[in-house]
Amino acid sequence: MAQLISEQEVAHVARLARLALSAEELELYTTQLASVLGHAGDIEALDIADVAPTAHPFPLSNVFREDELRPCLDRQEVLAQAPLVESDRFRIPRILSEAQ
Amino acid sequence: MSSPAGASPTGQGPVPAASLSGSCAMSASDIAAGVRSGELSALGVLEEHLSQVERWEPEVHAFNLVTADAARARAREVDAMVAKGKDPGPLAGVPVALKDLLCTRGVPTTCSSRILAGWRPPYDATVVKKVAEAGAVAVGKANMDEFAMGSSTEHSATGPTRNPHDLKRVPGGSSGGSAAAVAAGFSALALGSDTGGSIRQPAALCGVVGVKPTYGLVSRYGLVAFASSLDQIGPFGRSVADAALALDVISGHDELDSTSLPGDPPRAASRLGRGVEGLRVGVIAELAGAEGISPDVAAALDGAAQSLAASGAKVEEISVPSVRFGLSAYYMIAPAEASSNLARYDGVRYGFRSPGQDITEMYMATRSVGFGAEVKRRIMLGTYALSAGYYDAYYGKAQKVRTLIIRDFDSAYSSFDVLLAPTSPTVAFELGAKTADPLAMYLSDVCTIPSNLAGHPAMSVPFGKGECGLPIGVQVLAPALGEPVMFQVAEALEAAAPLGTGDPHGEEAK
Numbered sequence: 001m002a003q004l005i006s007e008q009e010v011a012h013v014a015r016l017a018r019l020a021l022s023a024e025e026l027e028l029y030t031t032q033l034a035s036v037l038g039h040a041g042d043i044e045a046l047d048i049a050d051v052a053p054t055a056h057p058f059p060l061s062n063v064f065r066e067d068e069l070r071p072c073l074d075r076q077e078v079l080a081q082a083p084l085v086e087s088d089r090f091r092i093p094r095i096l097s098e099a100q
Numbered sequence: 101m102s103s104p105a106g107a108s109p110t111g112q113g114p115v116p117a118a119s120l121s122g123s124c125a126m127s128a129s130d131i132a133a134g135v136r137s138g139e140l141s142a143l144g145v146l147e148e149h150l151s152q153v154e155r156w157e158p159e160v161h162a163f164n165l166v167t168a169d170a171a172r173a174r175a176r177e178v179d180a181m182v183a184k185g186k187d188p189g190p191l192a193g194v195p196v197a198l199k200d201l202l203c204t205r206g207v208p209t210t211c212s213s214r215i216l217a218g219w220r221p222p223y224d225a226t227v228v229k230k231v232a233e234a235g236a237v238a239v240g241k242a243n244m245d246e247f248a249m250g251s252s253t254e255h256s257a258t259g260p261t262r263n264p265h266d267l268k269r270v271p272g273g274s275s276g277g278s279a280a281a282v283a284a285g286f287s288a289l290a291l292g293s294d295t296g297g298s299i300r301q302p303a304a305l306c307g308v309v310g311v312k313p314t315y316g317l318v319s320r321y322g323l324v325a326f327a328s329s330l331d332q333i334g335p336f337g338r339s340v341a342d343a344a345l346a347l348d349v350i351s352g353h354d355e356l357d358s359t360s361l362p363g364d365p366p367r368a369a370s371r372l373g374r375g376v377e378g379l380r381v382g383v384i385a386e387l388a389g390a391e392g393i394s395p396d397v398a399a400a401l402d403g404a405a406q407s408l409a410a411s412g413a414k415v416e417e418i419s420v421p422s423v424r425f426g427l428s429a430y431y432m433i434a435p436a437e438a439s440s441n442l443a444r445y446d447g448v449r450y451g452f453r454s455p456g457q458d459i460t461e462m463y464m465a466t467r468s469v470g471f472g473a474e475v476k477r478r479i480m481l482g483t484y485a486l487s488a489g490y491y492d493a494y495y496g497k498a499q500k501v502r503t504l505i506i507r508d509f510d511s512a513y514s515s516f517d518v519l520l521a522p523t524s525p526t527v528a529f530e531l532g533a534k535t536a537d538p539l540a541m542y543l544s545d546v547c548t549i550p551s552n553l554a555g556h557p558a559m560s561v562p563f564g565k566g567e568c569g570l571p572i573g574v575q576v577l578a579p580a581l582g583e584p585v586m587f588q589v590a591e592a593l594e595a596a597a598p599l600g601t602g603d604p605h606g607e608e609a610k
Contacts, residue, residue, distance in 0.1 A: 010480065017439060017483045018446075018463040019476055033481055035539045040428040043497045053499030054506060056329045056359075057315045057555025058580070063358040077222045083453035090448050094458045 004037040005030060115156050115264040115284045122148045124285035128194045128342040131288055132235065135182060135193030142178035142193030146171055146237055149195045152285045153239070161261050162271075162281040164200045164210055166240040171195070174237045181235075188235030191349055197281035197290035200241035201248060202228055202333070203322035211324050212256035213246045215470030216451045225322025226357065227291055227333050227350045234349045239287050242277030246472045247442065248298055248326045250274050251544035254535055255474040262531070263306060265570055269528040272302030272544075275336070279306040282336045289346045290336040295327050296430050297523075297548025299334045300560040304523035304573025307562045309343045309590070310336050311368075312548075314580050315555035316361035318347075319354030327437035328359070330430075330552040340561060340591045344368040347583065366581050371588040376411050379589065382418030382516035384577075387547045390424075392525045396566030401522050404563045404574040407596035408520075408589065418519065420512050422504040426550040429505070431542055432485045432498035433553070438475075439482030445470060477538060502553045509554050509579070518589050519577040522547045523560040527570035547575060557583050561590045564598040 010030045014021050021029065075088065084091040123131055123145040134140030150168055157163060178188045198204065201211045203221035210216045224232075232238065245255040253261040253276025261276040263269040264284040271280040275292030279302035282290045292299040294312035303310025311334040318333045325331060335346035351365040383405050388398065409415040447453035447466035454469045456462030471479070485494040512519060524544060534541040551558035557580070560573035574593060578586035 005484065009484070013480045013483045013487065014476075016487070017443075017479045018460070018467050019471070019479065020464045020468040021476075025476075029477060029480060032477060032538050033484065035537075036431055036481060036542070037484075037494075039539055039542075040432060040494060040498075043425050043428045043432075043501050044493050046425070046497065046501070048497070048500045048504065051500040051503050053496060054502040055499060057506070057553075058359075058361070060316070060359060060361075065355060073222045078449075081219055081222070081450040083447055083451070092448055092459055093456055093462045097458065 003030070004034045114266055115160065120152070120285040124148055124152045126288065127339055128191065128288040128337060129345055131194050132190055132192045135178065135235070136187060138182055140193065142175040142237060143172065145193050146175040146195055146239070149239060149286060156264070156284055157286065159262060159267055160264055160280050160284050161259055162197065162242055162277040162284060162286055163240040164212060164243050164258050164277070165208055167207060167238060170207070171237050171239050174232070178235055178237065190234050190345060191231060191289070192235035194236045194289055195239045195287040196231055196236045197240060197242045197278050197287040198228060198238055199244055199275050199278050199290070199292045201244060201293060201324040202291060203324070204228055204238070204241065207241070209241065209324070210257070211247050212244045212258055213470065213472065213475070214257045214452055215445045215466070219451050221322070223322060226319035226354045228322065230350050231291070236289070242275070242281055242290060242292070244277055245274035246475050247324070247438070248274040248293055248295055249438070249474050249478050251297070251301055251541050252534065253277060253302070254531060255472055257472060260531055263528045265307060266528065266568065269530050269570070270305065272305035272524065272528065274298040276302045278336050279303050279308055279310065282306070282308045282338055288338070289342060291333060291350070292336060293323060293331055293333050294552065295330045295434060296552050297545040299336065300548050300558060300573070300575060301524045301544060303336055303560040304562075305528040305571065307571030308336050308338055309340055309559065309561055310334065311343050311347055311559040312551060312557060313347060313351060313583060314361070314557045316359050317351045317365055317557070317581070317583070319352070319357040319360050321354055321356035325441040327434040328441060329437060330434060332552070340587060340594045341369070341372060343559070344372060344587050366583050368583045368587050371584040372591050374588055376408055376413040376589055376592045379413045379518070379585070380516045381405070381408050381413045381415045381589065382512055382519045383415065384423065384519050384521045385417050385419050386421065386423050387521035388417070390525065390546055392543055392546065393522055394526045394567070396527065397522050397525060397572055400564045400566065400572040401520065401574055403598070404593050405520055408592060411592050411596065418512050418516060420508045420519070420550070422501065422508045423550040425501045426505060426553055427542065427546050429498040429501040429553060430545070430549040431481070432494045433502065435478040435482030436485045436495050437482065439479045439486065442475065442479055474538070505550055506554045509550070509556060513579040517585050518582070521575045521577060523573035523575040527566045527568065527572060551577055556580055557586055559586060559590055561593045562597060563593055
C-alpha cells in the first residue's frame, strides 16, 4: 500500500501550523500520521454522500446578550501575563521584512 | 517526554489501604454534613488530606501544583461561616482537585504544557467559582496529558502521574491526575474534562466514579479549549452519590458560555435510591465485542448486565452499528478543532515565547519548543484533515459519521432507557507501553468516544477487579439530559459490584 501521507505533505502541514520539525521528527511523524490515516480508511470508504454533516451536537446558534456596559478584565492583570509589553501594548518582532 | 516502565520514584508499592484513614476515607457528602453541623472542622479535614498528599504525592504525582496555603485560608473561612451560624453550602469543607486546564485567577494554570508555564489566568472558570461558592476547598491543580490530548497522563510536561493501585502503571488520561487524586485520598472529589473519554477512562483505571455530562450541561467558561464541539467538564468521586452531588453543584446555564444549555438542568441525584425495576438496559454489541476488549473487562460487563437483570431491569443486547466508526471520526474531528483552538498559542499575549528575528520565526520557535510531541501530532493531523483536497475525504466524512452515530443512538433510546458498554478495553497498562505507538494509545478511547460525538452523558462505575487485581469500570450511557436515570443505574451497579470495588485500596490490589 502506498504511504498515505508523504514527508513533503507533513512538512507542508507543519509549516501551515507554524511548527518547525527536525529531519528525525519529520520521518517519525510521517509514519505515525500515516498509521492514523490508515485507520481512518474505514470512514473514507463509507458511501454516505446523502448524509448531512453534524458540526455540533445541539442546534444552539447566535446566542446574544443585551448590548450593555459591563466590567471587563483588568488591563494590567492581563498585560502582566504577556511575554513582552511596551506602552500598554503587546510587543512583537518585526512583521514585514526590509524588502516589503 | 515518555517515561520508561519501572519502579516508582522511591520504589514503593501501591498507596496502601492502611494509609487511607480519617476524613481521607470519607465520602464528600459525609464530610460536608460533618462540617455543616460543626462536628468536623474544614481545616482539620484539609490537614488530613494534606498529610496524605505529603506522604504519597512524591510517588503518585497527581498534582502540578498543591495550593496548601490558599486551601488553609479557604478552610478557615468555611469554619468561620459555620461558627457564625451560616451554611457554607453542599460541599462545605470538601477537598477538591482541579484539572490543570481549569482557569484559577492568579494561580498558575499550565495544561501540563511548557507553552503555558507560569501563566496566571485573570479570571476563574465558572465551575471553579461554583465549587468554591458551595463551600469546597481546592487543594491543587491536577496533572493531565498536555492540553488533554492523551489516555495515560504520560504526555505531560511535568512528568507522568502514576496509578495509586500500582505505581508502575498509568492512571489513564487525560484527567489522570484528577482520578489518581481521588483514588489516593488526596481529595474527596475532583473535576476533569472529557473530550473523548478523558474522565471516564482514568476513572475506570483508578477504580473511581467519573462522569461526562450532557454537552452544554456544565459551563465551559474558563476551561482551556481542546475540541470545542466535544469538550465537557465533569466530576470524579469515590461513590455514585458523591459524583451526583458534585455534578448538581456545577451544572446549570451560564451566560458566559454560548454553548451552555438554557433552562433548568436535570438533577443528577433525583432518582437515586429507586432501584432499577422495569428499566430497559441495552448492552451495546459493537462495543462489548470490540476488538481489543480483554477477557476480564468482558466478564465484568457481563456481570454488570446480569446484576441489573437480577435487580429487575430488562437487559438485552442492542446493535448500535455506526459506533464502530466513532474512533476514526473522532481522530479527524478532535484534531481538526484542536488545530484551530491551539492557534492562539503564538507567544504574543500570554505564556511562553521563544525569540525570533521576525514574527514567523518567533511563532515557529515558540510553538516548536512550547508544545510536546502528542500536541504537535494532533495539530498536524487536524491541519491535514482540514486542508484543501482532503477536507471532504476526512473531516467532511467524519462529520457525516457523527450524524449516523446520533441517529443510531436515537434509535436505540427509543427502546432502552440506558445503554451499557465497557469503559476501557483493558485495566491500567504499564508506563511506556503505548507511548511509541499513538494509534494503540488512541484505541483506549474506542468505547468512550461515541458519547462525545453524540453530546450524550455517560459515566464509568467501578465493577470488580481484573488482571493483577486492578480495577475495571463499566460504562452507563444515557440520552441527552438523561443524567437522572444514568445515575440511578450506576447506583445499582455500585451496590451490586463484587467485593473490593470502589475501594482503591482493596485487599486484592497488590
